[in-house]
Each structure stands twice: as structure tokens, then as C-alpha cells.
Amino acid sequence: MEMPDPDARVISAKADIVRRLSAVVGKDALIHAPEELRAYECDALTAYRCPPLAVVLPSTTEEVSAVMAICHAARVPVVPRGAGTSLAGGSLPTADSVVIGVARMTEVLETSHDDRLIRVQTGRTNLSVTGAVEEDGFFYAPDPSSQLACAIAGNIAMNSGGAHCLKYGVTTNNLLGVTLVQMDGTVVELGGGHMDAAGLDLLGLVCGSEGQLGLVTEATLRILPKPEGARPVLIGFDSLEVAGACVADIIRAGVLPVAIEFMDRPCIRATDAFSGAGYPDCEALLIVEVEGAEAEIDQQLELICAIARRHDPVELRQSGSPEESARIWLGRKSAFGAMGQMADYICLDGTIPVSELPRVLRGTAELAESYGLKVANVFHAGDGNMHPLILYDANRPGDLAKAEDLGADILRLCVEAGGCLTGEHGVGIEKRDLMTAQFTGDDLEAQMRVKDVFDPDWLLNPAKVFPLAASASRRALAAE
Amino acid sequence: MIEPRSEDELAAMLRAGDGPLVPRGGDTRAAVAGRARLSTAGLTGITLYEPGALTLVARAGTPMAEIDRALADEGQRLAFEPPSMAAVLGRDGVSTIGGVVATNASGPRRMVAGACRDSLIGVRLVDGTGMIVSNGGRVMKNVTGYDLVKLMAGSRGMLGVLTEVSFKTLPCPETALTLRASGLSPERAVAAMSAALGTPFEVTGAAHDPALGATWLRLEGFEASVAARADRLAAALSGWGAWDRDADAELWPRLRDAADFVGGAGDLWRISVRPSRAAGVAARLPGRWRMDWGGGLIWAETPRGHDLRADLPGLEGHATLVRASPATHDRLGTLHPEPAPVGALTAGLKSRFDPRGLFRAAA
Numbered sequence: 001m002e003m004p005d006p007d008a009r010v011i012s013a014k015a016d017i018v019r020r021l022s023a024v025v026g027k028d029a030l031i032h033a034p035e036e037l038r039a040y041e042c043d044a045l046t047a048y049r050c051p052p053l054a055v056v057l058p059s060t061t062e063e064v065s066a067v068m069a070i071c072h073a074a075r076v077p078v079v080p081r082g083a084g085t086s087l088a089g090g091s092l093p094t095a096d097s098v099v100i101g102v103a104r105m106t107e108v109l110e111t112s113h114d115d116r117l118i119r120v121q122t123g124r125t126n127l128s129v130t131g132a133v134e135e136d137g138f139f140y141a142p143d144p145s146s147q148l149a150c151a152i153a154g155n156i157a158m159n160s161g162g163a164h165c166l167k168y169g170v171t172t173n174n175l176l177g178v179t180l181v182q183m184d185g186t187v188v189e190l191g192g193g194h195m196d197a198a199g200l201d202l203l204g205l206v207c208g209s210e211g212q213l214g215l216v217t218e219a220t221l222r223i224l225p226k227p228e229g230a231r232p233v234l235i236g237f238d239s240l241e242v243a244g245a246c247v248a249d250i251i252r253a254g255v256l257p258v259a260i261e262f263m264d265r266p267c268i269r270a271t272d273a274f275s276g277a278g279y280p281d282c283e284a285l286l287i288v289e290v291e292g293a294e295a296e297i298d299q300q301l302e303l304i305c306a307i308a309r310r311h312d313p314v315e316l317r318q319s320g321s322p323e324e325s326a327r328i329w330l331g332r333k334s335a336f337g338a339m340g341q342m343a344d345y346i347c348l349d350g351t352i353p354v355s356e357l358p359r360v361l362r363g364t365a366e367l368a369e370s371y372g373l374k375v376a377n378v379f380h381a382g383d384g385n386m387h388p389l390i391l392y393d394a395n396r397p398g399d400l401a402k403a404e405d406l407g408a409d410i411l412r413l414c415v416e417a418g419g420c421l422t423g424e425h426g427v428g429i430e431k432r433d434l435m436t437a438q439f440t441g442d443d444l445e446a447q448m449r450v451k452d453v454f455d456p457d458w459l460l461n462p463a464k465v466f467p468l469a470a471s472a473s474r475r476a477l478a479a480e
Numbered sequence: 481m482i483e484p485r486s487e488d489e490l491a492a493m494l495r496a497g498d499g500p501l502v503p504r505g506g507d508t509r510a511a512v513a514g515r516a517r518l519s520t521a522g523l524t525g526i527t528l529y530e531p532g533a534l535t536l537v538a539r540a541g542t543p544m545a546e547i548d549r550a551l552a553d554e555g556q557r558l559a560f561e562p563p564s565m566a567a568v569l570g571r572d573g574v575s576t577i578g579g580v581v582a583t584n585a586s587g588p589r590r591m592v593a594g595a596c597r598d599s600l601i602g603v604r605l606v607d608g609t610g611m612i613v614s615n616g617g618r619v620m621k622n623v624t625g626y627d628l629v630k631l632m633a634g635s636r637g638m639l640g641v642l643t644e645v646s647f648k649t650l651p652c653p654e655t656a657l658t659l660r661a662s663g664l665s666p667e668r669a670v671a672a673m674s675a676a677l678g679t680p681f682e683v684t685g686a687a688h689d690p691a692l693g694a695t696w697l698r699l700e701g702f703e704a705s706v707a708a709r710a711d712r713l714a715a716a717l718s719g720w721g722a723w724d725r726d727a728d729a730e731l732w733p734r735l736r737d738a739a740d741f742v743g744g745a746g747d748l749w750r751i752s753v754r755p756s757r758a759a760g761v762a763a764r765l766p767g768r769w770r771m772d773w774g775g776g777l778i779w780a781e782t783p784r785g786h787d788l789r790a791d792l793p794g795l796e797g798h799a800t801l802v803r804a805s806p807a808t809h810d811r812l813g814t815l816h817p818e819p820a821p822v823g824a825l826t827a828g829l830k831s832r833f834d835p836r837g838l839f840r841a842a843a
């Protein structure tokens with residue numbers, strides 16, 4: 001992965017920069033010893049690593065603002081960091097950068113049941129946001145599988161989704177406001193307890209901007225009343241096409257499940273062996289979950305099962321108890337762990353129109369075969385968000401590069417099918433150079449203009465999202 | 481009037497143009513006097529509709545009536561309940577899908593199903609330099625690059641001319657039911673609506689009209705489920721009095737379109753506010769008002785030319801001038817003033833997307 005040359009001036013000024021930072025944050029909030037910096041050299045895309053110049057772990061918006069003003073004045077790039085679980089290399093540092101991590105900013109600032117919102121510092125983990133309101137019968141809807149670890153900060157930057165976003169939407173649909181610190185230290189409030197923007201929807205623009213427009217220190221999130229109950233049904237099919245058709249029929253029928261998860265045979269076998277979930281050995285498995293009161297759940301599941309029966313399922317397993325529900329979900333929830341035990345893997349997340357599912361699954365299998373690599377599929381079928389897992393062996397020379405090439409081909413296939421490169425993980429460095437497969441030069445130009453406005457010096461989270469060639473002239477101009 | 485027949489023609493016109501222009505859809509939402517008009521009436525038609533994938537793509541000038549018809553034929557709809565503002569604005573133009581997007585216009589269901597911007601999944605536009613830009617697409621989950629879809633929703637023609645928009649659609653529910661309580665004070669009405677929205681019964685409408693003394697709650701879904709939820713909701717809210725079924729089928733469309741303010745003599749405002757502050761805001765309003773979104777939205781009529789924002793210092797939210805004379809729009813500003821750093825970002829975006837100042841935002 002090509003990264004820009006670190007700024008030698010910044011590297012040689014390290015001692016001075018550290019001294020200035022230590023004037024605004026306490027000693028225990030500043031890391032600059034090489035051996036300690038190693039902990040921040042990568043995120044969950046571990047194939048790429050680079051220790052930063054220094055790491056700052058502030059506690060308040062004011063501290064973040066002061067640190068950014070110093071970095072801005074000294075022209076030091078800043079890499080915002082939440083919990084470091086990005087799968088796209090979104091928080092990969094450069095050698096000349098200061099990482100600002102929000103991990104210590106975990107407070108709940110306000111909860112209001114009347115307004116159905118919670119305001120938090122963004123270092124708080126996704127799951128602990130729900131934890132703060134669940135006693136009162138509320139929850140925070142976006143539920144990435146990494147929710148135990150990942151921070152709201154990263155969720156906002158990546159516009160993260162989860163299994164239940166078919167019904168509840170992704171982060172941007174559940175975000176009411178942010179406190180944003182711009183690169184020069186300016187603090188901006190966008191949105192708040194009310195709905196919609198007075199003028200341009202800058203909140204919507206910031207969400208999903210991968211830490212390149214500003215650092216988000218506080219967030220107002222929408223919370224929802226917990227449904228009375230939820231129950232899944234497991235449906236097995238002997239063909240990918242038929243499973244795909246069943247998904248489309250369920251969606252059309254007017255039931256809105258909270259989740260429709262899809263696994264193919266390689267994934268079913270691996271997860272079943274790993275978790276003992278007792279899945280049938282078949283070509284495709286759907287887990288469809290609905291919510292509501294008991295009677296409602298019954299009614300919705302009846303409809304879903306009727307649709308499924310029309311497609312001749314090899315298995316139709318309704319859950320009769322919370323234990324059975326947990327067992328149905330068990331394999332799905334441990335899918336990534338199961339794969340991780342079998343091999344190293346790259347997790348893609350291209351999204352396609354639901355109608356293209358069978359074609360893209362077949363195309364993916366053909367591509368995998370031509371590369372001599374295995375691919376397992378587990379994904380959010382209701383919204384077409386694929387998660388092909390490319391299995392490879394990190395110890396075999398050349399295998400990673402081969403897997404990456406296959407990944408790029410699969411993502412091109414998604415784009416060609418009318419879809420996109422990433423549905424929830426973000427572009428980061430991982431898909432940066434593929435952006436031209438989805439966007440024209442003008443499309444990218446329009447996005448880079450937004451960056452020009454928020455961060456004219458191009459110092460925030462460098463070398464992510466845009467192909468280096470596309471941003472070269474802007475970066476050169478900014479460096480002058 | 482400029483009326484391009486295609487996106488390319490529009491791009492060529494904008495490259496050559498020296499403005500100022502006012503992009504407009506069907507002329508039902510916005511007015512600025514004395515400017516050349518740019519019409520999207522030549523850019524029409526649904527280009528893709530896949531009910532099984534819940535996706536609809538249409539050119540920006542497509543009349544809403546055509547979109548509604550296509551959706552109804554498949555038993556689907558747009559979740560955000562797009563309002564039709566023609567009557568309340570006293571116009572007779574045809575409402576277009578591009579106009580809905582440009583104003584992020586959203587009806588009563590907005591508070592739970594999201595605004596127009598939340599259903600919008602893709603846009604194509606031509607900016608002030610004549611550059612054709614595509615962002616988002618036709619899939620429901622997409623985080624590839626910056627989200628210019630959100631930026632364009634509600635941008636009121638400030639940054640560019642929309643040429644095509646893509647939406648996530650939803651199936652229509654089997655049935656809807658409205659519960660009505662009478663005689664609640666604004667404070668108690670908001671409390672009742674908040675309590676209702678805090679139940680798991682999936683309330684999709686919550687409005688209050690002090691003139692009629694009515695507070696309404698809407699439930700949607702399968703017949704049996706709606707009936708059961710209605711009983712349990714009424715029981716849960718019994719502390720606020722009796723909740724009777726209201727059979728008026730036109731109630732929600734009327735609330736959506738602000739039909740109760742049609743023909744009014746005064747100016748009309750839309751105030752977005754935290755529900756818990758709604759009653760306090762309502763108490764300071766100089767004229768007729770009504771609440772939607774569980775108190776999150778207040779429609780307010782004021783004497784002509786009255787500066788409502790001056791009555792609401794420190795408002796946590798914003799007040800948009802919906803209906804007023806061009807002079808009042810100019811003097812008070814259609815949109816709520818932004819704090820300086822936000823205003824600087826808005827101005828920066830405007831200068832990048834429209835460096836020659838071709839577009840003047842429509843009121």
C-alpha cells in the first residue's frame with residue numbers, strides 16, 4: 001500500500017511538538033516513546049502498520065481543540081482514533097502524524113426519555129450506549145458486530161451499520177448532533193436535540209467522512225423504545241438463487257423483518273463446526289428475525305414461513321424459546337471468529353441490489369476459483385450488504401497480495417452489478433485505490449471540494465478515502 | 481425560463497451561463513422574484529423501479545403524482561410521507577420529486593421513519609461549474625466516499641441542480657388507525673405524545689392542535705396487530721384521559737400538507753425544536769399554531785412581516801419561514817441564521833460548488 005512520504009520537517013521537530021502538546025494535556029495523556037507507540041500502529045486491518053509520531057488521549061473537547069490548534073500551526077497531520085476496530089485501515093497512522101484517541105472520553109452527558117436521545121462523549125463504546133438506557137426500556141439501534149469494542153466516534157466516522165439496520169437504519173439515521181473540532185481547533189456544533197438542519201445538512205456530511213473533516217468529540221444519538229420481543233426463524237435452501245428469491249419475496253410481502261442474514265455453504269460448515277449451532281448442511285441459510293408483541297411475532301413469522309414454504313426449503317426451524325433463538329443466532333454471531341480460526345481472512349463489504357444476489361454470489365465463486373482461493377459468504381441480505389470472507393494464509397508469501405487482488409475483483413463485480421465498494425466498513429486505505437471503479441474524476445472532485453472547505457491544508461487523516469493520484473495536486477498545494 | 485431536455489444539455493447551459501438562476505421543480509415550494517428560472521420539467525420519468533429491492537430511481541422533474549401512482553400500484557410508498565405544499569403556499573404548480581428532495585420535505589412520519597434525506601440513497605446533479613456529479617447510488621447501504629446525498633437533500637438549489645434521485649421505498653401497511661384525546665394543555669399533550677413514543681407500540685404519528693383541543697396518535701401495520709396495539713396504547717396512556725378512535729381518513733394528509741393553514745392571512749413558519757421545549761416555545765407564539773412530530777415540529781402563523789425568531793431567543797432548534805412576501809423573505813431570511821463557524825462552512829461549500837454565484841437559493 002502506497003503511503004505519502006512522511007514530512008521530514010515534522011519528524012525532526014518531534015521533540016518540540018511533544019513539548020508543546022505536553023503543555024495542554026497531562027503527561028499521562030501523551031504517548032511518544034517508540035515502544036509504547038506500537039500499540040497504535042494499526043487498526044483491525046493488521047496487514048498495514050506504521051507507528052505515529054505521538055499519541056494524545058484527551059479528556060475534553062477543549063483539550064482536543066488545543067491539541068489540534070497546535071498540530072495545525074506546526075502542520076502536523078492528525079489521525080483521529082476511536083477503538084481501532086476499523087477493517088479498512090481508517091485509523092492507520094502515518095509516521096509524521098499525531099493520533100488523537102478519544103478512548104478516555106466515555107461520559108454520558110445527558111439522557112432524555114422525553115426527547116428520546118442520549119448525548120455522550122464519543123469514546124464511549126457502542127454497546128455501553130445501550131447499556132446506559134436499557135434499564136429504562138430504550139436502546140441505541142445501530143449494532144455493528146464489533147459493538148462491544150468499537151466507539152461511537154468510529155461509528156460516526158464510518159457510518160457503521162449492523163444486523164438490525166434493515167429496520168432501524170445505520171448510524172447516520174440515528175445521529176441527531178455532533179460537536180466537531182476542526183483541524184484549526186475551531187469547535188462547531190451541528191444539530192442537537194431537534195430534527196433536521198436549519199440550512200445545509202452538514203451533520204449528514206460529517207457522518208461517514210472517515211475522520212477527514214473534523215474530530216467528533218460529542219454526539220447526540222437517537223434512542224428507541226425496546227421492542228417487547230424478537231424471534232428468529234432459520235430457513236435452509238439447496239440453491240443460492242432460491243434463497244435470493246425468498247429474500248425478495250419476504251421484502252415485497254410487506255413484513256419488515258429487523259434482520260435477514262444470509263450464509264452460504266462454506267460459511268455454514270465452518271460456523272457450525274466452530275459453534276455447534278446445529279445448522280443443516282445446505283447451500284444457503286437465512287436467519288430472519290421479526291420483532292413486536294407475541295401475537296405480532298406469530299403473525300409475521302407465519303407469513304414469512306408461508307413464503308419460505310413456497311420455495312421448498314430443506315429446513316424451516318422456528319424458535320420456541322429464548323434458548324432456541326440464541327442457538328439460531330449462535331453460528332451467525334460467531335461467523336467471524338470461526339473463519340479466523342480456520343485461516344486468515346479479508347472481509348469485504350460491497351453492497352449490491354438485492355435482485356443481483358444470485359448473480360454476484362455465482363460470480364464471486366467463479367472469481368475465487370480462478371484465484372485458487374476460498375471465499376465464504378455471510379451477510380445482511382435484506383439490504384444487499386455482502387460480506388465475502390476471502391481466506392488466505394498470511395505465512396505463505398504472495399498469498400495476501402493474491403487475496404487482495406481477488407477482493408478488488410469481487411468489489412468491481414459489485415459495482416458493475418449496480419452496487420458499491422463498501423456498505424458499512426468505509427474506504428480507509430483498503431479501498432482507496434478502487435474508488436475510480438465506482439466514481440468518475442468529477443464525482444471525486446466534488447467530494448474533495450468538501451475536504452478543501454473543512455480541512456484546507458489536507459492535514460486530517462491523510463491518505464485515506466481518495467486515491468493518492470487524485471489528491472496529489474491538492475496535497476502539494478497545501479504543503480507549500 | 482430555461483428548460484433543458486437532458487442532463488448533458490443542462491451541464492452545457494450551466495457552463496455557458498452567467499446567472500443568476502433559480503433552479504425549480506414544479507414551482508410549488510419556493511419563490512424568488514426577478515430571477516431567471518431554470519426548470520427541470522424536461523427531465524422527467526421513473527428510470528428504475530424494483531419493488532422487490534425497495535428501490536426507485538427517477539429524474540428530478542418527475543411529478544410527485546407520477547411517483548405516487550407507480551408506488552401505489554405496487555403497494556409501496558416513501559416512508560417520510562412527502563408533503564404537498566402547493567395549497568398552503570397558494571401556488572398551482574406541479575410538485576416534483578426533485579423539489580421534495582431540495583427542501584428535504586418530510587411529513588408526520590418523519591419523527592420515526594426519518595426525513596426525506598434518510599430515504600434518499602442516491603443523487604445526480606449538475607453544479608454551478610457545469611460539472612455532472614453522481615453520489616450514492618441505488619443500494620440501501622453505501623458508505624463509499626463522502627455523503628453528498630445528505631448534503632444535497634435540503635440544499636434548496638444552493639449548490640447545484642438535481643437531475644436524478646434514488647429512494648428506498650417501503651411496503652404500505654395493511655391498515656392505519658388514529659387515537660384521539662381531547663382537551664389536553666400543550667404541556668400535557670407533549671407529555672402524552674412523549675410517553676406514547678416511548679412505548680414499544682410503534683406510534684408513527686403524534687400531533688396536537690390546540691384550536692381543536694385534539695391530540696392524535698397513529699398506529700400502522702397489520703390489522704390485528706394495530707387493533708391490539710391501539711388497546712394497549714390507550715391503556716398505557718389512560719392517565720391523559722380517554723383515547724377514542726378517530727375515523728377521519730384525511731386527517732394525516734391534512735396535517736402533512738399543513739392544510740389547516742391554507743388561505744391564512746399571516747406568514748407561516750416551521751419550527752424544529754426539542755419536544756421537551758415545545759410547550760415553552762408554543763407559549764411565546766403570537767398567533768395560531770399546531771404541533772407535529774410529538775412536539776418536535778411546530779407550525780406557527782404570525783402577523784405579516786413579524787420576526788418570529790426575535791420571540792424565541794436561544795431557541796435550541798430552528799425556525800424556517802415557509803410562507804411570506806418576497807420582501808419578508810429577504811428581510812428576515814428564509815432559513816434560520818447559522819452560528820458563525822457553521823455559516824463559514826456553508827459559505828465555503830457554496831463558493832466551491834457554485835463559484836460564479838449562478839444559483840440563488842430559493843426561499
Ligand SMILES: Cc1cc2nc3c(=O)[nH]c(=O)nc-3n(C[C@H](O)[C@H](O)[C@H](O)COP(=O)(O)OP(=O)(O)OC[C@H]3O[C@@H](n4cnc5c(N)ncnc54)[C@H](O)[C@@H]3O)c2cc1C
Nearest residue numbers: 082083084085086090145151154155157160161211216424
Ligand atoms: C470483528 C469485527 C466486526 C465488525 N463488524 C462490523 C459491523 O457489523 N458493521 C460495521 O459497520 N462495522 C463493523 N466492523 C468495523 C468497525 O468496528 C467499525 O468501522 C467501527 O465503527 C469502528 O469504530 P472504532 O471506534 O474502532 O474506530 P477506529 O477504528 O478507531 O476508527 C475508524 C475511523 O474513524 C475515524 N475516527 C475515529 N475516531 C474519530 C473521531 N473522534 N472523530 C472523527 N473521526 C474519528 C478514524 O480516523 C478512522 O477513519 C467490525 C470490525 C471488526 C473487527
